[in-house]
Amino acid sequence: EPGRGPPPAEELTRERRGDLAVRPLARLARHLQAARYTGVVTLARGKVTKRILFALGAPVNAESDAQAEELGCLMHARGKLDDKAFAAYRRLRQEGREPLAALLELGAVTPGDAPRADRWRAQAVLYEALLWRDGSYEIGEPNRFPAEMPRYDLGLPQLMLKAWREAPFDEARRRFFDEHRNWYLVPTAVPPEALAAMRFNPKEERLLQSIRERARRVRDVMEITPLFTTETYRFMDGLLAMGFAELSEKNPTETGPVDVKELPGLFAAMKAGNFFDRLSAHPVSTDQDIEEARQRMLARFDPRYYSNLLPATRERLEQMKAMIEEAYEHLKDAGRRKEYRKAQYDRGRLEYFAEIQFRKGEIFLFWREDPAAALAILESAYEMCPDVAMYAVSYALAVVRAFPSDPARRNEARMLIERTLGRGNPPPKVLAIAGTALRMLGDVGRSEQLFAAALKFSGNAPDIVQLIEQARKRTQTK
Known part of the structure; x- marks a missing residue:
């Protein structure tokens, strides 16, 4: 009865009429099952009309006005009724007997087998309907079922499998x-x-x-x-x-730069992550890095780059876009980015990030001879770990080399060097780099003192010797 059992999984479609070429019976039946529909679905193709009766989403009976789908005609076609008996059946039908009554009178069907025979007929009608590739359907009003009609389990899954293989x-x-x-x-x-x-x-x-x-x-x-x-x-x-x-005719599925099936997981990760995570940006990113990260993430998640979006998917993408923009607004300023980084990561993580930046900055400063490129990188390493002497003097050297004509910045570098050396017992490489910066600032005497100390404490290590020789050659050339 309506209301018995679990609630419907789907709401019954409002499109009560349609084309079987677009929505074949098997698909329609699957929807009616989810909607737990009770009522009559009428199918029409040419001069043939069928009625499929559903109860709580399951087909329980089927009728056809095609003579070939009468019970007697079906039995004759399947070899269950010989020609002589079939001729007698036709005479009784011409006299006005109902199909089942005629078969009972002939003894072709016993009273005890009548329900089974009628179920077999209904299955045949339903099976043929599953093979229809054209025609129309009409879904009747819900919860209206002919009271006189018997209900059978027609075994729809088995009939669908048979129709799949034998169509x-x-x-x-x-x-x-x-x-x-x-x-x-x-x-x-x-x-x-x-x-x-x-x-x-x-x-x-x-x-x-x-x-x-x-x-x-x-x-x-x-x-x-x-x-x-x-x-x-x-x-x-x-x-x-x-x-x-x-x-x-057109591709109606949701498409875009990212597979929409992955969006729920990516949305959850973005929501749980910090601003750097949302932009998929490194915590030591520069202003340019942050801008590029924003553009890269918007190219992946901006709804404008998707097609045929469902409302729920569009809403999720809009939320992801808003999270990207929020992260960008917070991180685009270097000062705010620095404070946020300190708040988000512990000392161990900051040391890890700082070392990565320092190694990269070394390459630009000493190997590529590009102090302007090295400056921002070494500055971020120094900001994350200002108490590490190596990062401080390397940043100071980058300032001196990047700003040869800026007294204020060069004086800032000198003061940073002196504060760092004042903390006591700096390693030989720190002394050598500090001496290089002071030499470029014109303090050759102080520079030589630091070079001598670096050579002494390192035991004339080859890397320290090479660093000092390079610094002397650079200032001699100038």
Whole structure:
């Protein structure tokens, strides 16, 4: 009865009439099952009309006005009624007997077998309806079921499997697919158990997986198929008939730079992460790095770059875009970025980031001879760990070399060096770098003192000797 059992999984469609070529009976039945529909669905094709009766979403009876689908005609066609008995059956029908009454009178069906015979007839009517590739349907008012009609379990899953394997395929259906070769074969939402019930072979499984990954043109399916050509046509025809796919002139699936199936996980990660995570930016990023990160993330998650978005997906992308912009606004300023970085990461992580920056800055300062590029990198290392003498004097040297004509910045570098050396017992390399910076500031005497100390404490280590020689050559050249 309506109201018994679990609640409907779907709301009954408001489109009560439609084309079976667009929404075949198998797909329609799957929807009516989810909606737990009780009522009568009328199918029409040419001069034939069928009525499929549903109770709580399951087909429980079926009728047809086609003479060939009368019980007696079906029994004769299936070899269950010989020609002599069938002739007698036809005479009784002409006299006005109902099909079942005529068969009972002839003794072709016993009273005890009458319900079973009528169920078999209903199954035959339903099975033929599952094979229809055209025609129309009309969903009757819900919760209106003919009281006099018996209800049977017609075994819809088994009939669908039979229809899948035995459906006829002719030249007309081949021409249909050839005419729609540029249309998209779009997978529908089907429960896994419904697919498992179809008992696909391994090649069919592979092709079905390719189709369910994303909508593909009919011509593309024909190119990737592992099946023979005719088998592929029949397979696509079966997908349409069973409601596992539908044809669309345009690609109606959600598409974009990122697979929409991955968006829920990416959204959750972005929401849980900090501002650097949201931009997928390194914590020691420069102003330019932050700007580039913003553009890179917007290219992935801006709804403008997606097609055929469902409202829920569009809303999720809009939220992700807002999180990206929020992160950018907070990190685009170097000062705010510095404070945020300190608040987000502990000392161990800051030391890790600072070392990465220092190694990169060394390359630009000493090997590529590009102090302007090294300046921002070494500054970030110094900001994260200002008590590390190596980072301080390296940053000071970058300032001196990057600003040869800026007294204020050069004086700032000198003061930083003196404060660092004043902390006591600096390593030899720190002494050598500090001496190099002071030499470039014109304090040759102080520079030589630091060079001598660096050589002494390092035992004339080759790297210290090389660093000092380079500094002397650079100032001699100038």
